[in-house]
Amino acid sequence: MNTELQQDLAALTDSVKRFTLERIAPQVAAWDEAGEFPRTLYREAAELGLLGLGYPEALGGTPAPLALRNAVSVTMARYGGSGGVLASLFSHHIALPPVLRHASLALQQEVVPPVLRGEQIAALAITEPGGGSDVAGLRSTARREGDDWVISGEKVFITSGMRADWLTVAVRTGESRGAGAISMLLVPGDAVGLSRSALKKMGWWCSDTALLRFDQVRVPGRYLLGEEGGGFKMIMGNFNGERLSLAAMALGFAQACYDEAVAWARQRQTFGAALIERQVIRHKLVDMQMRIASTQAWLAAVTARADAGEEQSGNADWVAQVCMLKNHATQTMQFCADQAVQILGGMGFMRGTTSERIYREVKVMMIGGGAEEIMKDLAARQLGL
Known part of the structure; x- marks a missing residue:
């Protein structure tokens, strides 16, 4: 690690430690008992630059190596002591990468900046009630009707699933049962036909975790990420x-x-x-x-x-x-x-x-x-x- 990166790491760690000790650690027990943390925490973390770390400047982020991004995770975990806070506060880190790599520039501009500003929340929806790590066996489907995709199925254990304004969803768009028929679609949180049920858990109490149901949910064709079948x-x-x-x-x-x-x-x-x-x-x-x-x-x-x-x-x-x-x-x-x-x-x-x-x-x-x-x-x- 070069000297410049070491200095950046020390400064970032110090800043994150202060933020965590002041804004998170004193409240964690109460947030756990309440089953949620204030949505304003997203904006506070965004103002410090934490939500946008590692994202392009053009989308409101700050490019950074993984050495810095992982240091944020280690520091907030050590001094905040709550996986529930980290899981939900940073759920966009698993929801947005497919958008960054495979969405059109226009769609990226629509989705990413408000999430990095802490105004909206993004979640990833892959796991289903009938299977976890067996992604190739997922059953949720999306069929093409005119210019839209129509989604049916269920997703479970979805972190930020109750609050999410954007969902990055894995669906089956082909007839085969294998991996080649899986695609990724963006779904707005206010889409008609989307319903959510909160799940109670052993831990991560202050992180909202949901069962999602898609009942003929219709989204524009431009919300397909990358190529059909490339999910x-x-x-x-x-x-x-x-x-x-x-x-x-x-x-x-x-x-x-x-x-x-x-x-x-x-x-x-x-x-x-x-x-x-x-x-x-x-x-x-x-x-x-x-x-x-x-x-x-x-x-x-x-x-x-x-x-x-x-x-x-x-x-x-x-x-x-x-x-x-x-x-x-x-x-x-x-x-x-x-x-x-x-x-x-x-x-x-x-x-x-x-x-x-x-x-x-x-x-x-x-x-x-x-x-x-x-x-x-x-x-x-x-x-x-």
Whole structure:
């Protein structure tokens, strides 16, 4: 990492840390209990430049390497301690890439700038009630009628699904059952025939998650992204960025658990001494730090390769590294959350502590973007095993 990038990274991290500690951390527990966070947070994050980081200037963004974008995820996860906030606040990071890469310039101008200004929300809709990672088997359909597409089907576990003003939706537009018949369409949130139902979850309480129903939803033909039948490749490429972002978030959450565990161990007195003086506690903290350090180094290496162009080229070894890193990072998060709750004891079981919240959020991180088993199988194929 060159000196200029190091300076940018330090300045950005400091700014994001202050914003997170001031505007997010004090409110997270209340937002969790309320089941949502204020929509005004989108505008506040946009004013700081966080929503537009990595997007073209012509669309209201600020071009930036993944090293900076992942630093935002790590920092906000560490000092905010809420996957629910990050999942919804940045849902456009998985919804907009297909628009940037495959939509017309006119459609990009219509959709992207208001999202980056925090005025509108974008969500990605792929998963269906009958299947998760099996994208090639999705059943939602879109048929052409004149100049429009007419969409029917259901999507589930859609982050920002209740609030989204724009939905990037995977549909089947051909007769075959394979990947070649899948396309991507944009759907406005106010489209006639679109209905939404909120879902209750183990974690990410303040993130709205929805079941979406498309009942003969009609959208203009110009809302097709790229070529008809080209959706599967878009989705697979999009997954790589999502998985790398999840790894960065998992690292931040692991660090948050470590921070809380250390602080508690230093002030908690048992049998006449601070917990930190107990060898068994120090060993737990070292075990946490070992996993955090390895995840941090691996994330930096994979990110550097992405910024060198391997993400765009779809290099097989790089894709395998992303899959394995995602598993390793979420396992690190799981281990650190478990150890932190154990160190906090009864307090770790109480709602309101960072470790308790992250403990509840571990499983969605291990499943979202592709479950561990899927990641292992995909990595094996990429490595030629």
